[in-house]
Amino acid sequence: MRYFDDKPELVAAILAKYPPQGRRSSLMPLLREVQTALHYVPAEQIEEIAEIVGVTATEVRAVMSFYSTYSTVPQGKYHLQVCATLSCALAGSDELWDDLCETLGISPGEVTPDGLFSVQKVECLGSCGTAPLVQVGELGYHERLSRQDLHALLDALRRGEYPGPHSPLPVFVHSGQQEDAAGARHGAELKPLGENL
Amino acid sequence: MTATAPRPITSGLDPRFALSLYAHVGEQGSWTLESYRARGGYQAARRALSMDPDRIIDEVKASGLRGRGGAGFATGLKWSFMPLKDGRQHYLLCNADESEPGSFKDRYLMSEDPHQLIEGMLIAGYAMRATVGYIYIRGEYILAAERLEGAISEARAAGILGSKVLGSDFDFQLQVHRGAGAYICGEETALMNSLEGLRANPRLKPPFPAAAGLYGLPTTINNVETLCAVTHILRYGASWHAQMGSGKSLGSKLYQISGPVHRPGVYELPMGTTFAELIEDWAGGPTEPIKAIIPGGSSCPMLPYQQDILDLPMDYEAVAAKGSMLGTGGVILIPQNYCIVNATWNLVRFYAHESCGKCTPCREGIAGWMVHVYEKLVRGQGRPEDVDLILDMSDNIAGKSFCALADACLGPVQSSIALFREEYDHLASTGQPLYPRQSRWLGGGAR
Numbered sequence: 001m002r003y004f005d006d007k008p009e010l011v012a013a014i015l016a017k018y019p020p021q022g023r024r025s026s027l028m029p030l031l032r033e034v035q036t037a038l039h040y041v042p043a044e045q046i047e048e049i050a051e052i053v054g055v056t057a058t059e060v061r062a063v064m065s066f067y068s069t070y071s072t073v074p075q076g077k078y079h080l081q082v083c084a085t086l087s088c089a090l091a092g093s094d095e096l097w098d099d100l101c102e103t104l105g106i107s108p109g110e111v112t113p114d115g116l117f118s119v120q121k122v123e124c125l126g127s128c129g130t131a132p133l134v135q136v137g138e139l140g141y142h143e144r145l146s147r148q149d150l151h152a153l154l155d156a157l158r159r160g161e162y163p164g165p166h167s168p169l170p171v172f173v174h175s176g177q178q179e180d181a182a183g184a185r186h187g188a189e190l191k192p193l194g195e196n197l
Numbered sequence: 198m199t200a201t202a203p204r205p206i207t208s209g210l211d212p213r214f215a216l217s218l219y220a221h222v223g224e225q226g227s228w229t230l231e232s233y234r235a236r237g238g239y240q241a242a243r244r245a246l247s248m249d250p251d252r253i254i255d256e257v258k259a260s261g262l263r264g265r266g267g268a269g270f271a272t273g274l275k276w277s278f279m280p281l282k283d284g285r286q287h288y289l290l291c292n293a294d295e296s297e298p299g300s301f302k303d304r305y306l307m308s309e310d311p312h313q314l315i316e317g318m319l320i321a322g323y324a325m326r327a328t329v330g331y332i333y334i335r336g337e338y339i340l341a342a343e344r345l346e347g348a349i350s351e352a353r354a355a356g357i358l359g360s361k362v363l364g365s366d367f368d369f370q371l372q373v374h375r376g377a378g379a380y381i382c383g384e385e386t387a388l389m390n391s392l393e394g395l396r397a398n399p400r401l402k403p404p405f406p407a408a409a410g411l412y413g414l415p416t417t418i419n420n421v422e423t424l425c426a427v428t429h430i431l432r433y434g435a436s437w438h439a440q441m442g443s444g445k446s447l448g449s450k451l452y453q454i455s456g457p458v459h460r461p462g463v464y465e466l467p468m469g470t471t472f473a474e475l476i477e478d479w480a481g482g483p484t485e486p487i488k489a490i491i492p493g494g495s496s497c498p499m500l501p502y503q504q505d506i507l508d509l510p511m512d513y514e515a516v517a518a519k520g521s522m523l524g525t526g527g528v529i530l531i532p533q534n535y536c537i538v539n540a541t542w543n544l545v546r547f548y549a550h551e552s553c554g555k556c557t558p559c560r561e562g563i564a565g566w567m568v569h570v571y572e573k574l575v576r577g578q579g580r581p582e583d584v585d586l587i588l589d590m591s592d593n594i595a596g597k598s599f600c601a602l603a604d605a606c607l608g609p610v611q612s613s614i615a616l617f618r619e620e621y622d623h624l625a626s627t628g629q630p631l632y633p634r635q636s637r638w639l640g641g642g643a644r
Contacts, residue, residue: 017372019286019329022412024394028377032336053394066396066553068378069336081337085298086495086543087455087529092638099638123380123547124298124495125337128455128527129462132638140339146639165340169223170462171305172479176220178209181460181481188215192237193244193434 003034003045004052011052027053027063031070036138039075068122076111076118078157081135084121087128096132097121099147103154116157129170140165206441207469207510210478214441217429217449218422219465222309228344230351233312239357241431245320246365250281253324257427260435261447266292266383266420267494267524269446269513272427278407279325279415287327288416289318291424292388293334293341296380298495298547299527302451302463303421307334307341310425311348315371317424319362320431322369325417329370333388336376345373380551384600385418387553398555399600422451443469446512446523456530457484466511473507475528486533489616492516493524495544496605498612499531521612536630537617541609542571548606556599563606566590574621577628584621588614 004011010033018025030052034045041064050057064070082097101107104117111118127133130143134150139162142153156163172178177185206214221227221236245253258273279287291314295303306314318330334342349371352358360368379397381387386400389411410416426448430438438448446468452475455461459481466475472490476482487502498521500506509515516523531540549568554560570587573579591607598604614621623631
């Protein structure tokens with residue numbers, strides 16, 4: 001089944017972001033579109049994208065294999081990614097990962113029998129101040145995740161309810177002032193050009 | 198004007214210090230055009246569009262701004278490398294592929310206050326005669342990408358992007374390009390390859406991007422924080438920016454701290470603030486004894502957690518003088534009771550995973566041998582001579598790889614062995630770490 005045949009506007013909008021000599025730049029956005037919708041990129045869509053962009057399917061595969069996001073095998077409806085890099089490890093991501101795999105009974109590359117979940121250990125997701133975290137596919141981050149939070153999230157997903165991302169800001173600014181650890185606020189007022197000195 | 202220059206601002210506690218980059222992060226609706234305009238947004242762009250482009254570059258040079266992506270190269274100087282009147286298409290790229298472990302500042306700039314980035318790109322584009330810009334944002338930053346797309350749509354509808362920007366004769370098209378999970382895309386030539394739809398292998402330099410960049414045309418690549426700082430320099434003036442900082446490191450900077458501290462997070466502080474102030478006064482101090490500090494993201498060699506290091510000003514030269522780097526300003530604290538070999542293996546594994554495979558020293562050295570020897574050690578199957586083997590390999594990799602990734606991996610490797618050799622030797626000879634693994638998960642107790 002072809003994916004883009006009935007989406008000419010979408011394809012045109014993606015191609016229009018790049019100059020004529022940069023048609024190939026549409027490769028990643030097109031792959032992302034399929035990956036997000038189908039939870040993997042089937043062989044037929046690799047051919048289809050190659051056709052749109054004007055390269056061979058082999059070249060599309062070469063690009064796909066470079067990046068962590070694209071999968072050539074089906075993933076679960078909810079692809080759960082756990083960051084394992086140092087700041088997350090210091091906040092317990094090793095334990096989180098073990099708990100997740102044990103709870104779901106799967107390893108990377110597998111999908112739960114109900115088709116809901118797959119898991120992947122990934123590198124730094126830029127959540128070091130709110131570690132540890134699970135990224136739920138294209139839906140969002142779930143940060144500062146405790147064991148209880150993780151199980152509540154899995155329960156909600158099993159019921160088919162995505163609770164929305166959870167991303168507390170690790171920033172302590174209020175009305176232009178930054179709060180120190182003792183609770184005092186600091187920060188002068190900025191005036192327009194020429195009035196600050 | 199007073200006869201003597203005022204004392205520079207080098208502390209976030211200095212009553213003269215004012216937040217700019219993060220002043221509105223966390224405010225409800227801070228990402229909307231309405232909120233941005235209510236606080237003077239796009240007035241700096243109006244001012245810039247009335248100036249000669251070369252004067253903007255002069256102003257950025259005078260501000261002392263240096264690239265905030267890690268390398269600390271002078272921004273105004275970089276801009277002046279663009280061939281300014283050659284009639285070809287010029288490109289401005291924003292490097293929003295924030296992926297250096299310990300770095301998480303750009304993410305909130307984009308999700309909470311994206312218009313200041315758009316305004317900075319507008320100013321930079323005008324200064325460098327670049328009429329097309331792309332923001333290359335890492336694929337995992339879902340909320341930040343959504344907010345950026347939303348802000349760009351608002352700006353287009355309001356005549357701030359597109360043709361005849363803000364009623365001037367300048368056209369500027371801006372697009373978001375989302376990555377797909379590859380650390381190497383933060384390397385500027387790899388980023389351009391990725392944007393062109395290729396595997397993200399770095400390119401040989403020279404030619405540098407200003408001569409032959411995206412699609413072979415003149416291109417400049419700046420970090421998110423750098424471009425946001427440009428907005429504030431044009432809004433508040435180069436001398437306002439230059440009065441903050443120490444030595445050759447000027448301006449306001451987003452420092453990040455993670456690991457076991459009471460308040461991990463991002464803090465906007467003047468450059469030259471000490472590590473001690475960041476860790477104690479802002480982050481509330483460590484929650485457990487600390488043995489090492491990574492001063493600026495995982496590529497920066499570890500330093501011992503001791504007073505002379507804590508008293509260092511966080512500026513490029515002061516940290517370099519101690520044998521490390523300020524990098525992105527992403528500070529990570531490593532606790533006393535966490536096995537240093539395990540911590541370093543974690544980072545080696547990161548670099549091994551992210552090695553693009555283009556050159557032999559990195560592919561075979563880091564992604565092959567280095568990560569395997571570390572894994573063997575951590576699993577308790579090492580031999581006493583493995584520690585010297587790691588050092589010997591490091592010596593053979595250092596300075597011999599195509600890009601900086603392999604050397605970045607050697608930062609934590611060589612520094613951790615220099616500082617904590619006894620932990621390595623103990624693990625290699627007994628198979629047991631000096632500090633066995635403990636659960637570190639919050640709320641971790643019984644299930």
